[in-house]
Amino acid sequence: MEELGWLGILGRMALRFVPVWAGLALILGLGWRARARLGPAGRLFGSWAGLSGLTLVLFWVLTALFADLIATHDPLAQLSGLKNAVPGSPAPGSSYPVYLLGGDSLARDCFSRMVVGARRVLAIAPAATLCALAVGMLLGLPAGFVGGRLDAALSFLANLVLAFPVILLFYLLVTPEIRQTALPRTVAAVLFLMPLLFLVLLWHSRFRTRAGPWALGLAAILGPGLWIWAGLALDADPSGLWRLEPGLLTVFVAVVFVNAPTAFRIVRGLALDLRHRDYVAAARTRGEGPWFIMLWEILPNARGPLIVDACLRVGYTTILLGTLGFFGLGVSPESPDWGSTINDGRRFLAIYPHAAVVPALALLSLVLGLNLLADALRTEARHD
Amino acid sequence: MRVAAILLRRLGALLATALCLSLLVFWLTHLPPNLEKLAKSQGSARMSDAEVASWLERSGFDRPVPVLYGEWLGLLPKAGCGRCGVVQGDWGQSTVFRQPVAEVLGRSLAATGWLMLWVMVVMVPTALALGVLAGMREGSRTDRAISVATILTAATPEYVSGVVLVALFASATAGLSPLLHETGWIEGRTLFQGTASGAMNGITFWNFALPVVTVALYGTGYVARITRAAMADAMTQPYVRTARLKGASQSRIVLVHALRNALVAPVTVILLQLPWLLNGVVIVETLFAYKGFGWTLVQAAGNNDIELLLGCATVAVTLVLATQGLSDLAYRALNPRLRAR
Numbered sequence: 001m002e003e004l005g006w007l008g009i010l011g012r013m014a015l016r017f018v019p020v021w022a023g024l025a026l027i028l029g030l031g032w033r034a035r036a037r038l039g040p041a042g043r044l045f046g047s048w049a050g051l052s053g054l055t056l057v058l059f060w061v062l063t064a065l066f067a068d069l070i071a072t073h074d075p076l077a078q079l080s081g082l083k084n085a086v087p088g089s090p091a092p093g094s095s096y097p098v099y100l101l102g103g104d105s106l107a108r109d110c111f112s113r114m115v116v117g118a119r120r121v122l123a124i125a126p127a128a129t130l131c132a133l134a135v136g137m138l139l140g141l142p143a144g145f146v147g148g149r150l151d152a153a154l155s156f157l158a159n160l161v162l163a164f165p166v167i168l169l170f171y172l173l174v175t176p177e178i179r180q181t182a183l184p185r186t187v188a189a190v191l192f193l194m195p196l197l198f199l200v201l202l203w204h205s206r207f208r209t210r211a212g213p214w215a216l217g218l219a220a221i222l223g224p225g226l227w228i229w230a231g232l233a234l235d236a237d238p239s240g241l242w243r244l245e246p247g248l249l250t251v252f253v254a255v256v257f258v259n260a261p262t263a264f265r266i267v268r269g270l271a272l273d274l275r276h277r278d279y280v281a282a283a284r285t286r287g288e289g290p291w292f293i294m295l296w297e298i299l300p301n302a303r304g305p306l307i308v309d310a311c312l313r314v315g316y317t318t319i320l321l322g323t324l325g326f327f328g329l330g331v332s333p334e335s336p337d338w339g340s341t342i343n344d345g346r347r348f349l350a351i352y353p354h355a356a357v358v359p360a361l362a363l364l365s366l367v368l369g370l371n372l373l374a375d376a377l378r379t380e381a382r383h384d
Numbered sequence: 385m386r387v388a389a390i391l392l393r394r395l396g397a398l399l400a401t402a403l404c405l406s407l408l409v410f411w412l413t414h415l416p417p418n419l420e421k422l423a424k425s426q427g428s429a430r431m432s433d434a435e436v437a438s439w440l441e442r443s444g445f446d447r448p449v450p451v452l453y454g455e456w457l458g459l460l461p462k463a464g465c466g467r468c469g470v471v472q473g474d475w476g477q478s479t480v481f482r483q484p485v486a487e488v489l490g491r492s493l494a495a496t497g498w499l500m501l502w503v504m505v506v507m508v509p510t511a512l513a514l515g516v517l518a519g520m521r522e523g524s525r526t527d528r529a530i531s532v533a534t535i536l537t538a539a540t541p542e543y544v545s546g547v548v549l550v551a552l553f554a555s556a557t558a559g560l561s562p563l564l565h566e567t568g569w570i571e572g573r574t575l576f577q578g579t580a581s582g583a584m585n586g587i588t589f590w591n592f593a594l595p596v597v598t599v600a601l602y603g604t605g606y607v608a609r610i611t612r613a614a615m616a617d618a619m620t621q622p623y624v625r626t627a628r629l630k631g632a633s634q635s636r637i638v639l640v641h642a643l644r645n646a647l648v649a650p651v652t653v654i655l656l657q658l659p660w661l662l663n664g665v666v667i668v669e670t671l672f673a674y675k676g677f678g679w680t681l682v683q684a685a686g687n688n689d690i691e692l693l694l695g696c697a698t699v700a701v702t703l704v705l706a707t708q709g710l711s712d713l714a715y716r717a718l719n720p721r722l723r724a725r
Contacts, residue, residue: 163401172409177418326667350556350574357548372535
């Protein structure tokens with residue numbers, strides 16, 4: 001088989017992505033038909049930026065889901081003779097006749113690594129964002145709502161972390177030496193407890209006067225919650241279902257740690273802004289507790305800016321994960337995540353640029369999609 | 385009187401933050417596994433646990449961290465030299481470069497200073513011009529085009545734009561260079577140089593353009609978006625309407641009436657951008673092998689050079705805190721509403 005031209009490469013790639021195209025057509029088609037009933041989310045279909053952002057993000061989400069179907073080779077398999085092979089090089093005697101986007105410096109298939117890398121990135125970034133937002137809400141709401149000493153102390157702590165150059169923090173937190181200490185596990189134990197605490201407070205503040213649903217809900221939250229928490233943070237899940245490898249845990253902790261103070265600042269600002277509204281005063285007069293007001297009155301009214309922030313934050317987290325990989329602090333040197341792949345590829349950048357450019361463009365398009373989506377959502381919110 | 389009190393309180397908070405952060409960094413770098421690695425790199429790689437312990441004892445690392453921190457800071461007397469620490473200007477010795485830390489830091493900061501200077505020269509005028517052009521007429525075609533461009537650059541971290549720029553302009557096998565070389569437009573194999581290590585001896589357009597553009601790109605988009613929002617807001621203010629009714633020309637309205645008020649937010653943001661630029665600088669200096677502050681930081685952290693890393697951290701944190709204070713002051717000075725009070 002001969003070396004493929006660019007037209008052939010693009011054609012074959014389009015064929016590999018068939019499951020993604022089908023999924024995209026299905027989701028966007030259904031969304032388009034139901035756009036009138038979807039509210040603000042439906043109006044995304046009306047704006048050029050919103051639609052392209054949605055398409056880009058969905059593309060990568062679906063790619064991550066169907067990664068096993070799309071990838072042409074094992075992302076770790078090395079084929080002799082295909083070291084730094086140019087895009088479209090024939091790969092005889094393997095699961096697919098061509099290396100669509102060439103080979104990297106260890107003769108692995110760039111295309112498959114990019115596709116499998118999407119799964120890595122999209123598994124970590126949204127989860128870390130949610131965790132950071134939970135920390136931000138749990139600390140930011142009281143800081144803005146109560147104010148005073150509490151606010152001063154929490155803001156000082158947040159500014160402390162914010163004054164830290166991110167890369168220095170990464171180098172201090174994500175080294176093999178730190179992994180030997182109890183530090184990542186301790187920080188993880190505290191950070192992972194936050195989402196659980198958030199859910200508990202959410203339920204408790206609403207149903208504390210009705211014993212039946214209160215106990216039932218708390219049991220439903222705490223049972224699986226503590227199980228997952230013990231497994232992920234403490235590595236103490238007896239069934240072994242929930243566990244994070246130590247490297248991944250450190251990366252996750254570092255990313256949440258960097259994100260949490262900015263999330264805190266945003267939530268605090270929103271709470272500060274909304275605490276003098278009429279519905280807050282009405283709830284106070286009804287005799288509601290502070291947590292009920294914060295979680296069931298202020299938070300729902302702050303959802304617009306928070307959704308926009310979450311979109312931007314997933315993108316920013318993706319960039320942070322890439323930064324970690326770029327400095328070789330990622331999960332493992334073998335990992336196909338985009339940052340590590342860029343780091344691998346940059347050594348031969350001037351001669352064989354494809355190995356670094358492919359994951360770079362993938363990362364760029366995902367973050368671009370998220371930013372476009374956030375921008376469109378913000379514009380929609382302003383028109384309301 | 386009140387201004388002085390505010391300044392004093394700010395200064396106090398800054399000092400407290402700096403102390404907390406340096407203590408945190410000190411503690412993280414002096415965790416047992418780091419010290420063990422230091423002992424093995426200074427002694428031999430095959431030291432037994434007992435040998436490591438005795439090495440640490442001989443070097444004085446077995447004492448409690450607060451004592452070590454006090455000595456490093458220069459508040460507690462150190463064996464051999466009385467009080468000598470960071471406060472007295474003694475930053476210790478780098479194990480990687482085998483030079484005093486102050487010397488290494490001075491050299492690398494000078495190199496990074498040039499990079500930052502050119503980034504600012506490129507970034508600030510471009511960002512302000514783009515932002516004003518876009519915000520002048522909100523919703524126009526220019527506005528939408530600039531918005532898309534700025535969203536694109538804000539979605540491009542330095543390690544992505546750097547890789548793409550090198551592939552486009554400084555690769556002998558891809559992008560523009562082979563084309564230009566074949567047609568005889570350029571002498572060398574590539575248009576720009578893919579590394580900036582030559583720039584340590586003399587900065588030229590060809591070895592410095594790519595690193596500067598790579599750092600500037602991200603910040604430009606961000607500052608332009610802030611400027612655009614501030615400008616669009618200023619254009620809807622009553623004083624602009626008054627000026628328009630008075631018969632002032634569009635250029636006079638934009639440049640005289642709106643721009644001054646619209647510049648408050650961008651100036652604060654540009655100052656706050658400095659710490660983020662620091663991030664970009666670390667990435668770009670690593671990518672282009674430019675031996676500045678960021679490169680030094682990576683070397684120090686990668687080789688467990690504790691005293692150099694502490695020095696880098698002190699400089700970086702001071703820089704961030706100083707810019708935060710400065711931007712606060714600039715905001716007060718530029719905003720007439722805060723100045724009047």
